[in-house]
Amino acid sequence: MRNFTYHSPRTLADALDAARESGGDILAGGTTVVDLMKIGVREPAALVDITGLTDLEGHEIGPNSIRFGALARMSVVANDQELVAAAPVLTESLWKAASPQLRNVARLGGNILQRTRCPYFRDTAYAQCNKREPGSGCAALDGGETSHHAVLGGSSSCVAKYPGDWAQALIAFDAEVHTQGPGGRRTILFADLHLMPGDTPEVETILQQGEIVIEITVPVVPALKASHYLKARDRESYAFASASAAVGIELDGDTVRDVRIALGGVATTPWRASAAEDSLKGSPLTEATAREAGRIAFAEAQELEGSAYKIKLGADVVAGALMTAKSRANGGK
Amino acid sequence: MSHNKVPPRAGISRRSFLGSTGAVGAVLGAGTQHASAQQSDTGVAPNSQPKIELTINGKRRTLTVEPRTTLVEALRDNLGLTGTKIGCNQGQCGACTILLNGNRVNSCLILALSVNGAKITTVEGLANPDGSLHPMQTAFAEHDAFQCGYCTPGQILSAIACIDEGHAGSADEIREYMSGNLCRCGAYPNIVAAVEAVRDGKEG
Ligand SMILES: Cc1cc2nc3c(=O)[nH]c(=O)nc-3n(C[C@H](O)[C@H](O)[C@H](O)COP(=O)(O)OP(=O)(O)OC[C@H]3O[C@@H](n4cnc5c(N)ncnc54)[C@H](O)[C@@H]3O)c2cc1C
Ligand code: SF4
Ligand code: FES
Ligand code: FES
Numbered sequence: 281m282r283n284f285t286y287h288s289p290r291t292l293a294d295a296l297d298a299a300r301e302s303g304g305d306i307l308a309g310g311t312t313v314v315d316l317m318k319i320g321v322r323e324p325a326a327l328v329d330i331t332g333l334t335d336l337e338g339h340e341i342g343p344n345s346i347r348f349g350a351l352a353r354m355s356v357v358a359n360d361q362e363l364v365a366a367a368p369v370l371t372e373s374l375w376k377a378a379s380p381q382l383r384n385v386a387r388l389g390g391n392i393l394q395r396t397r398c399p400y401f402r403d404t405a406y407a408q409c410n411k412r413e414p415g416s417g418c419a420a421l422d423g424g425e426t427s428h429h430a431v432l433g434g435s436s437s438c439v440a441k442y443p444g445d446w447a448q449a450l451i452a453f454d455a456e457v458h459t460q461g462p463g464g465r466r467t468i469l470f471a472d473l474h475l476m477p478g479d480t481p482e483v484e485t486i487l488q489q490g491e492i493v494i495e496i497t498v499p500v501v502p503a504l505k506a507s508h509y510l511k512a513r514d515r516e517s518y519a520f521a522s523a524s525a526a527v528g529i530e531l532d533g534d535t536v537r538d539v540r541i542a543l544g545g546v547a548t549t550p551w552r553a554s555a556a557e558d559s560l561k562g563s564p565l566t567e568a569t570a571r572e573a574g575r576i577a578f579a580e581a582q583e584l585e586g587s588a589y590k591i592k593l594g595a596d597v598v599a600g601a602l603m604t605a606k607s608r609a610n611g612g613k
Numbered sequence: 614m615s616h617n618k619v620p621p622r623a624g625i626s627r628r629s630f631l632g633s634t635g636a637v638g639a640v641l642g643a644g645t646q647h648a649s650a651q652q653s654d655t656g657v658a659p660n661s662q663p664k665i666e667l668t669i670n671g672k673r674r675t676l677t678v679e680p681r682t683t684l685v686e687a688l689r690d691n692l693g694l695t696g697t698k699i700g701c702n703q704g705q706c707g708a709c710t711i712l713l714n715g716n717r718v719n720s721c722l723i724l725a726l727s728v729n730g731a732k733i734t735t736v737e738g739l740a741n742p743d744g745s746l747h748p749m750q751t752a753f754a755e756h757d758a759f760q761c762g763y764c765t766p767g768q769i770l771s772a773i774a775c776i777d778e779g780h781a782g783s784a785d786e787i788r789e790y791m792s793g794n795l796c797r798c799g800a801y802p803n804i805v806a807a808v809e810a811v812r813d814g815k816e817g
Contacts, residue, residue, distance in 0.1 A: 281681040283659035286726050298656065307727065314683070314722045315703055326656065327680075329727050355716075359778075379793025380780070381771065382704055384716040385723065517792035 281317050285326040292460060292492065295330050299490035300462055302326035306492060308351060308390035311382050316395060320404045321412060336389075336494060341366055344500055350389030350493040354446075358383060368608070369452070369507035369526050370498065373445040373544075376511045379518050389493040392447050392457070392473070393485065396440035397520055400424060410437045411481040420584075427586030428520070431578070431594075433548035438481030439584060440548060442474065447550035448526035449509060452542035455498045461491030470496070474549035503528035503538045506609035510601035511544070512593055521545030523594035525601040531609045534564045541602075543577060546594050553577035556598065565606050567599070574598035657726065665729040669694070670738025678725045685709045685720035688735060696736035696766050700795070707794035710767035711735050717774035719793075736766035739773075748816040749773050752807035755816070760798035768794045772808045781812045 287298040299306060304326025307313050316322040330336070336351035341362055348357065357363065358374035378386065400406040400419035408417035418438055420426050430441040447470070455470040473485050487493075498504075507528030513519040524544035530537045539560045541553040556577035563569055574595030581591045607613065657663050662677045669692065676691045688694045688711070700708030702721050709721040712734035739747035749769050752758070759765045771794045775781050780790035787808050788801070796804065810816050 283679055283681050285656045285659055286663075286680040286724070287656035288727070302656070307724075310724060310727065311704055311719075311722050314724060317681075318683075318702065325659075327724075329724075331727060379707065379719075380774070380778070380790055381707060381710055381717050381719045381793045382722075384713075385718050517789050 281314075281320075282323045284317075284324055286329065287326060288329045288332050290332050292333055292494075295328055295333060295492060296460065296462070296490060298326075298328045299492065302328065303489065304328050306330055306490075309353075309386040310390075311378070311386045312390060312394045316402075319402060321402060330492065331387075339363075342500070346370070346498045346500060348388050348496045348498075350495055351387045354378070354383035354386045354388065354391060355380065357388065365505075366500075367449075367453075367498070367504040367507060369449040369504070369509045369528055370446070372509035373449045373511075373524075373526055376509060376517075377445040388446070388496060391444060392450065392470075392496070393487075393493070394444050395484070397443045398429065398440040401440060411440060411477070414480070414482045425586060426584035427589075428522070429584055429587050430548045431546050431581040431583055431587050431590050432543070432551055433476045434582065435477045435479065435481070435548075437479055438477035438548070440477070440481065441545060442547060442549050442551075443520045443545070444550070445509065445511060445521060445524060445544055447474075448524060448542040448544040449507070450496065450498065451550040451552050452526045452528065452540035453498050453501065453504060453507075455496055457496050458494045459487065459491050460494055461488050463488065463491075465494075470550070471552060477548050501528075501538065502530040503540055506530065506605050507540070508601050508604040508608065510597050510604065512597050513545075523590050523597045525594075525598045527598070527601040527605050529560075529565065529602065529605045529609050531565070531606070536560045536563055536565050539565075539602075541573065541577060541598060543594060543598070546578075546581070546590050553598070555579065560602075565602060567603065570599040570602040570606075571595070573602065663726060665725060667725075667728070667730070668732045670734060676725075680724070680726055682725045683721055684711070684713075684723040684725050684728060684733075687725040688720065688733075694735050694737055698763055698766055700764070700767075705795075706764070706767075707771060708764050708767045710771045710794060712770055712774060715777075717771050717793075734770070736769060739769065747773070748811050749807070752810045752816040753804075756803045756807040756810065757800070758803040758807040759796070759800050764794060764796045764798075764800075768796065768804055772804070772811070775808060776812050781808055784809065 289295040305324040307327040307329040336349040339348040339352045354374045358371050364371045400409050406419045408419040429439040450470045457468045509526050511521050511524040513522050521544045526542040528540040539557050541556050543551040556573040559576050577598050578591045666675050688697050698708040700706035704719045704722045711720045775790045781787050787805050
């Protein structure tokens with residue numbers, strides 16, 4: 281690892297100054313940052329360690345909104361039994377991610393900004409990677425191994441998947457991200473935070489250099505209570521999603537009043553399946569309509585040589601997750 | 614070299630947050646004795662050798678690191694505590710698991726500078742002063758919960774935390790909450806048995 285200047289500010293103002301003046305990367309838990317620095321993918325001149333801003337830890341369930349500090353730890357939030365009852369999708373998508381050790385260290389602000397696990401991005405021995413080295417090409421699309429690449433949201437420059445789990449719960453439930461940066465404070469719809477690769481896969485979010493995520497809020501809606509995160513992966517635990525779904529429903533008798541569906545492990549960004557949601561609204565939720573919603577969620581999918589399985593698997597995962605949510609809406613587990 | 618001193622860090626605090634998120638004031642690391650240590654605005658320079666202090670297995674140690682020194686390197690190379698192993702060096706295997714302020718973490722993905730002031734437990738700190746083993750160490754030996762032993766220090770610390778966290782209720786739960794520790798020798802069934810034995814108070 282290249283050495284760097286290390287800043288450990290104690291106030292947000294100092295953190296913003298240090299980030300602006302140094303042009304460095306923000307360091308939270310470091311499970312992405314330090315990892316990428318060790319393998320030479322990132323070589324920042326400075327790190328601004330924000331873990332001293334302890335006001336940004338913790339989370340709170342309010343009547344209208346759930347607030348998560350950017351420095352809340354994955355493990356602490358996942359284990360909050362009140363949150364488990366109020367919004368299972370927000371805890372399941374955390375404890376099914378990474379490992380207990382990583383969740384003790386990783387923070388929610390870092391979690392939503394984690395980088396892709398594309399093997400060519402992570403291995404500097406490959407010269408071709410538009411995300412790491414703009415304009416160099418794409419080793420995955422140029423005959424590479426693509427079984428863990430995106431089938432939704434890709435471009436001819438990059439098909440790297442967004443690997444995170446929690447983000448799917450956030451996008452499904454209209455979360456907002458509150459930041460402070462050189463331009464002041466702003467609130468961003470979570471759905472607007474991440475950018476599809478297009479011709480510039482190296483630009484992954486709309487955040488500016490030195491802009492710090494302060495907190496994340498999720499509006500409380502009835503569908504949160506009957507929500508679920510279903511994650512299919514290569515092994516039972518401690519693996520990124522091959523295909524996953526964050527869902528929630530609100531029923532009026534047998535009819536779907538509100539439904540949320542987001543897809544993980546299959547797209548280049550956190551991915552809301554709006555057309556699939558629309559297919560269910562005002563209709564009964566049955567095995568058949570759930571399967572149809574799964575099919576619709578992948579109607580625009582573009583398979584690569586290795587990733588065709590994701591389209592069938594992903595549709596099944598959506599259907600399965602919806603049936604669990606339905607049972608929760610009816611008071612089951 | 615006072616400008617190289619880095620303020621220490623707090624441990625995990627639950628729900629310490631949110632009065633008004635508009636006012637994020639100066640915050641100091643809780644429960645540490647150097648909370649007033651100051652660093653200059655220019656940070657710790659790349660070529661510098663800052664000193665940090667850690668309480669390791671109950672003993673206070675001062676050590677000189679570089680900004681890029683990871684916690685596992687500090688333990689093994691600077692302090693000679695080679696019980697903590699490096700497997701993948703990328704957060705993927707759990708061989709480097711230690712307890713940081715009581716919580717299990719992968720020491721390969723943590724910068725030593727960022728945990729200045731912390732309390733750390735490594736496998737060297739588990740046995741009693743008279744040499745008698747920690748119940749989890751005994752259980753691993755009695756249940757043959759290893760072959761080559763390379764993953765074992767990490768497994769043992771993770772297993773202790775798994776029970777402490779209340780995540781050892783069933784064999785399935787143990788498997789899920791021990792999944793951050795890989796064993797290339799495949800000693801998994803015996804590791805689960807060892808954790809169950811300690812959970813049930815059948816060791817030590
Ligand atoms: C082996 C392994 C397995 C994993 N498995 C999973 C998995 O199954 N599912 C999953 O979802 N994740 C998984 N992860 C990813 C893990 O969840 C993330 O690395 C972690 O959540 C990032 O949080 P952090 O605090 O460590 O972030 P850091 O590494 O500190 O930061 C991550 C990024 O966010 C930026 N950043 C951090 N905080 C802020 C802030 N407040 N404002 C602005 N920018 C900020 C950093 O500059 C950096 O770019 C895995 C990671 C590893 C190493
Ligand atoms: S898919 Fe994206 S990240 Fe992977 S090699 Fe291609 S350009 Fe790089
Ligand atoms: S060496 Fe740290 S997780 Fe593998
Ligand atoms: S005992 Fe050999 S790796 Fe676990």
